Amino acid sequence: MPIRHDKIFPRYSFYCVLGGLAAIYVFCAMMLVPIKVYILPYLITPDFIRHRGAIIVLFLAIPSAIYLICWKGSDFFAWLRAPGQLTVGERGLQLGERTLAFADITRFRHRHNRNHVLLSTRDGKTLRLRLDLWDEPDALLAEVEEAVGDVMTHDVERRVHAGETVKFGVLGLQAEGLVHKGQLIAWSSIDTIRTQADEEGMDVDEHLVIVADGKARKIDRSKIDNEPVLLACLMQRLPAA
Structure with a gap:
């Protein structure tokens, strides 16, 4: 049964845009x-301009505005263009007039610090799914x-058993273990x-921590492709993971 998600107003992103505009106003x-x-x-x-701290405000205003509007506020501009509803079906996503089949997805990457999911397809295109x-x-x-994992896991297991x-x-995933930085x-x-x-600060970084032989390795989860598939494979090999 299809599951529908309604579009909601991104208040945090909107306030970031307002903050960026305020910084530009102060600069002007x-x-x-x-x-x-x-x-x-x-x-x-004039007295404020002559103060030593004014130069700091002057130089930080525009970079702060760019960060708030272009980075933190990008969801607001995407919201203006987004359709009113997103549908998750058995075979794929329906986003307005665009349909994305799960079988066509070759890469899943979750940008945790922005809460975006990048879905790359066989034709080289990428859909940015802004969860917020x-x-x-x-x-x-x-x-x-779950949908991406169900589609990809079988093929990954077949390739691993074949020695890839x-x-x-x-x-990297091998039959013998994980490969990180060539090790x-x-x-x-x-x-x-x-x-x-x-x-x-305002950002949250997500890491996958692997403890092996008493040594911990911290891996940025936003740099892991197809993480749901990897975790499913790990659960089969390391039930306590």
């Missing part, structure tokens, strides 16, 4: 003071992960595998 106000045009007369004055634009984003992510090393971005991590040496979230 400071630039106009030398010609005696005061668009923020109670905040930006839809209601129940966690459920939507789980539905797509299947690439998952920065990780084999044998199954017998792996103690635990877990996910870990590290907060840094």
Whole structure:
């Protein structure tokens, strides 16, 4: 049965756009003071411009605006163009007039710090699925992960049993273990595998932590391709992972 997700307003992204516009406004106000045009007369004055801290505000305003509008605020502009509903069916995604079959997906990559999912297809195209634009984003992510995993896992297992090393971005999967930076991590040496979230300012970085022979390796999950498939394969080999 198809599962439908309605479009929702991205408030956080919208506020970031407003913050970026405010930074540009402050920059313009400071630039106009030398010609005696005061668009923020109670905040930006000649005395403020002569203050040592004014130069810091001046140089940070535009980079901050670009970061807030183009990076943090990009979901708002995507929301303006997005259709009203997204449908997850048995065979694929329906996004407006565009249909994406799960069987055509060759790469799944979750950008955790932006909560975007990149879905690459056999024809070389990539669909950016912005989870925060839809209601129940966690459920939507789980539905797509399950569908992609069901389609790809059988083929991956066949290739591994045939002796191939299947690439998952920065990780490789072999019958003998995982490959990271050209080094084999044998199954017998792996103690635990877990996910870990590290907060840094407004961003949250997600890592896959592999502890083998007492040594921990932190791998950026946004650099792992087809992570749902990799985790499904790991669960078959490491039930405690």
